[in-house]
Amino acid sequence: MYGAIPFPDISPEIFAVELFGFNLALRWYAMGYIVGIGLGWLAIRAALRRPQLWRNGPPMQVSQLEDLLTYIVFGVIGGGRLGYVLFYKPSDFLANPVDIFKIWEGGLSFHGGFIGVVLAVVLFSRRHKVPLPELSDVIAVAATPSILLVRCANFINAELWGRPTDLPWGVVFPGAAAQSCATPLEPCVRHPSQLYEAGLEGLLLGLILFTLAFRFGALKRHWLLTAVFFMGYGAARFLVEFARQPDAQFVGTGNPLGLALQYNGYGLTMGQLLSLPMIIIGLIVILYARRK
Numbered sequence: 001m002y003g004a005i006p007f008p009d010i011s012p013e014i015f016a017v018e019l020f021g022f023n024l025a026l027r028w029y030a031m032g033y034i035v036g037i038g039l040g041w042l043a044i045r046a047a048l049r050r051p052q053l054w055r056n057g058p059p060m061q062v063s064q065l066e067d068l069l070t071y072i073v074f075g076v077i078g079g080g081r082l083g084y085v086l087f088y089k090p091s092d093f094l095a096n097p098v099d100i101f102k103i104w105e106g107g108l109s110f111h112g113g114f115i116g117v118v119l120a121v122v123l124f125s126r127r128h129k130v131p132l133p134e135l136s137d138v139i140a141v142a143a144t145p146s147i148l149l150v151r152c153a154n155f156i157n158a159e160l161w162g163r164p165t166d167l168p169w170g171v172v173f174p175g176a177a178a179q180s181c182a183t184p185l186e187p188c189v190r191h192p193s194q195l196y197e198a199g200l201e202g203l204l205l206g207l208i209l210f211t212l213a214f215r216f217g218a219l220k221r222h223w224l225l226t227a228v229f230f231m232g233y234g235a236a237r238f239l240v241e242f243a244r245q246p247d248a249q250f251v252g253t254g255n256p257l258g259l260a261l262q263y264n265g266y267g268l269t270m271g272q273l274l275s276l277p278m279i280i281i282g283l284i285v286i287l288y289a290r291r292k
Helices: 028-048 062-087 090-095 097-101 110-128 132-142 144-156 193-215 224-240 270-291
Strands: 013-019 022-027
Touching: 013 028, 022 028, 028 062, 028 132, 028 144, 028 193, 062 110, 110 132, 110 270, 132 144, 132 193, 132 224, 144 193, 193 224, 224 270
Parallel strands: none
Antiparallel strands: 013 022
8 A cells, every 4th residue: 555545534414403303414415416506507597698608599588497496406306316226226125115215315326317307307398398409408517516516425425435546545435445445454545436526527527518608609509518418427437437436236246356247247337337328329419419
C-alpha cells in the first residue's frame, strides 16, 4: 500500500429530530436530490427566459415548470425504486414485498430513475402539448446537477465504493467496504468511484451540456443535447465500472477481478450492461440530429 486518504468524518444525516415517537432525519442523499432538482429547475427557467436559444421560441411557459417538476419527482422516485428492485435485488423483495415501499432505507437505481423520468416527460409532453424534442433537450441539461450531488452523497454514505487500489488517492472506507477486503490485516484502500462518477457524469457532462445549450445554440438542434447526455452518461458510467466494486449479488465467482455477472459470460457488470444501450441510442440519435 503506497498511500491512502482516511475517510472524512461526515455523518450521513444532516440533522435528526424525534417527533411524536418517530425519528425524523434529513440525509445528505435526500438533500442531493432536493438541491439538484432545484438547480435543474433554475436552469430550465433560465433557458425558457431566453427566446434566442430556441429555434421557434420557448416550447413552454415558465408557469408550467411546477407541473413538470411534479412529474419528474414521481418519475425519479418511482422509476428509481422499481429499477433497484428489478435490476439488483429481485429475490430479496419477492421474499419481502413490503420492503419495496421502504424508500427511506435507501435503494434507488439511476437507470430505473432514468426510465421513470423518460416516461414522465413523455406523459407531460402529451398532456400539456409541449414539443418533446425541446423538452427532452432542456431536461438533459438540467439533470446533471442532481447526478453530481447525489454521487457526492453516495461518497458521504460510504456506499457504492470502488475496487481495492494502491493509488495515492485511494480511500479507506469504513463498514462493509473494510470488512470485505481480502487482507484484513491491512487497511482496505479503495477507489473513490463515487467521486469519479460525480466528476464525469455530473460536473464534466454538465459543463459540456450547459456550454452547448447556452453558448453554442444547441437547443435549436432537436435531440442533440439528449443524444449527448445519453452517450456521455453511458460512456462515463461504463468506464467508472472498471474501478467500481460490483454489487455482491452480481459478482462472478470464477473471475479474479470480480467483473463478470454470474449469468453473463462477457465479463460486464450490471452497470455496464445497462449503460451500453444508452451509448448505442445516443449514437443513433446524434446521427439523426446531425441529419436534421
